Amino acid sequence: MTSTDLAERTDLLSDPTRGEWWRTAVIYQIYPRSFADSSGDGIGDIPGITAHLDDLVELDVDAIWLSPFQRSPQKDAGYDVSDYCDVDPLFGTLSDFDLMLDAAHARGIRVIVDLVPNHSSDQHDWFQEALAAGPGSRERARYLFRDGDGVTGDVPPNNWESVFGGAAWTRVVEADGTPGQWYLHLFDSSQPDFDWSNEEVREEFRRVLRFWLDRGVDGFRVDVAHGLVKQDGLPDYVPPTDAGSMGGGESGVPYWGRDGVHEIYRDWHLVLAEYDGDRALCAEAWLPTPEQTAMWVRPDEMHQAFNFAYLETEWDAGALRAVIDESLAAYGAVGAPSTWVLSNHDVVRHASRLALTAENPQGHGIGPSSPGKPIPALGLRRARAATALMLALPGSSYLYQGEELGLPEVIDLPDDARQDPTWFRTNGERYGRDGCRVPIPWRQNAAAYGFSPSGFAWLPQPVEWAGLARDAQRADPSSTLSLYRTLLLERRRNALGAGTVAWLGGFGTDAVAFRNGNVTVLANLGSTPIALPDGIVIAASGPLAGRRLPADTTVWMARG
Structure with missing residues (x-):
């Protein structure tokens, strides 16, 4: 990176003409424990992130989001x-974080941090105080403690199930040794849910927001943003058998997407407005439709909300055209950008997901005994085409670490290596999310492929990943890494994030074709090659057959 390049990128942070940067940003998700390990303990850390910031400059992303x-x-x-x-301490110190933040900003990269407001750890001081204080106390009112049903209170307060499997309630033993109240945990029993009707909880999170904003972070990705408010009375509810673990396919769920959450984020919006620099809130909100999700990004609420409807759309041209249209209309109606995404730390990587041959609800994962395992070559071809389509759309896009290397889901993890609570709480019925969280490869011939100097990785890396390491791809113009670099360069050069979609006809029902500014985008989701229009090819997700676009391939073209 030359001094001129560095100055140009740094200027992006303070350029007044680039207000509301989050509207068009490409944001790279870092899952810290799997990104880069500097200490040799086999777990990624913050100094490891700092050491690889120049790789992200080379990729040309605008911001990073740290899980x-x-x-x-x-x-x-x-x-x-x-x-x-x-x-x-597993990841470093606050000083390490400050150094990383300063180093990112010096390179023109903004930093978004994850915030988990739905629940805390059961080791949080507040929860330990709640256990000690007993029923009816101020300390217990910060969480959702309830008396049990039945003569002796041994029946959970309702029938809710945990996202990770099993009951969503755990009974405590009171200080005198007797069975006591139950507490709600929509996730693991070690993750008790806060009671967001409690003003003390709301004020605590205002403090947390300001703590990180004062350090200079550029925003927050809000975990389970749709889950903070529960329906009064906590009525029984049984989700559909094919529902994803985080919801998203059904309405009227008593613990997802309640109206009261909007009041919370209006309050947070005001906190962020106290700070200069267009700080942003991004919602992880699994909701049934783009129209419902768009309610989270009205002008006085959050700034972004992941477009999970797009992520979950099957590889079908008609379905993709429909969800793009619905998304642009819904988000545009409230003055917000769509926030496109294809992979993250909770879903099967799209290099595998797009070639599955059986249903796979979100959160279930895939493993050795899963039906309908992906076809690797088909998955990578579709993933490259899907990314080229996504990055041509107006709005913001999120990338998940390793997708720029074409990493697939790791299926054959040994049972004794798995660590996702889903695997344990379902007694192995669901594999969970470990397969998308395996540490990424940096150097083909290094121990742990350059992830850790010790050669140890907290989840085992497959031997096939040697050829996918970053250094093995960097000089190969046909590699997935080279494709991502080309797409991001052309996306910025042609201002596609700030553009519009004008649909193009004449390419058949298996095509997704549109113009964004000066760029024509054509994706072939069928099996028959499509004749290319006139123009100059500026990017293609795979080899072209002369002037024809093969199946599962996307091309960007400029007017000749």
Whole structure:
């Protein structure tokens, strides 16, 4: 990176003409424990992130989002937070974080941190105080404690199931040794849900927001943003058998998407407005339709909401055209950008998901005994085409670490290596999310493929990943890494994030074809090659057959 390049990127942070940067940004998700390990303990850390920031400059992303690195017992890979205002020693120190933040900003990269407000760890001081204080106390009112049903209170307060399997309630033993109240945990029993009707909880999270904003972070990705408010009375509810673990396919769920959450994010919006620099809130909100999701990004609420309807759309031209149209209309109606995404730490990587041959609800994962395993070559071809289509759309896009290398889901993890609570709480019925969280490869011929100097990785890396390492792809113009670099360069050069979609006809029902500014985008989701229109090819997800576009391939073209 030359001094001129560095100056240009740094200027992006303060350029007044690029207000509301989050509207068009490409944001790269870092799952810290699997990104880069500097200490040799086999778990990625914050100094490891700092060491690889220039790789992200080379990729040409605008911002990074860090999955949880706050202090935690790590029962759910950091999504069980015991101290929201400190760095877990596993990942480094607050000083390490500050150095990383400064180094990112010096390179023109903004930093978004994960915030987990639905629940804390059971080791959080508040929950420990709640256990000690007993029923009816101020301390228990911060969480959702309830008396049990039945003569002796031994029946859970309702029939809700945990996202990770099993009951969503756990009974405590009171200080005198007798069976006591139950507490709600929509996730693991080590993750008790806060009661967001309690003003003390609301004020605590205002403090947490300001703590990180004062350090200079550029925004927050909000975990389970649709889950904070529960329906009064906590009525029984049984989700459909084919529902994803985080909802998204059904309405009227008593613990997802309640109206009261909007009041919380209006309040948070005001907190962020106290700070200069267009700080942003991004919602992880699994909701049935783009129209419902768009309600989270009205002008006085959040700034972004992941477009999970798009992520979950099958590889079908008609379905993709429909969800793009619905998304642009719904988000546009409230003055917000769509926030496109194809992979993250909770879903099967799209290099595998797009070639599955059986249903696979979100959160279930795939493993050795899963039906309908993916076809690897087909999955990678479709993933490259899907990414080229997504990055041509107006709005913001999120990338998940390793997708720029074409990494597939790791299917053949040994049972004794798995760590996702889903695997344990379902007694192995669901494989969970470990397969998309395996540490990524940096160097083909290094121990742990350059992830860790010790050669150890907290989840085992498959031998096939040697050829997918970053250094093996960097000089190969046909590699997935080279494709991502080309797409991001052309996306920025042609201002596609700030553009519009004008649909094009004449290419058949298996095509997704549109113009965004000066760029014509054509994706072939069928089996028959499509004749290319006039123009100059500026990017293609795979080899072209002369002037014909093969199946499962996307091309970007400029007017000749």
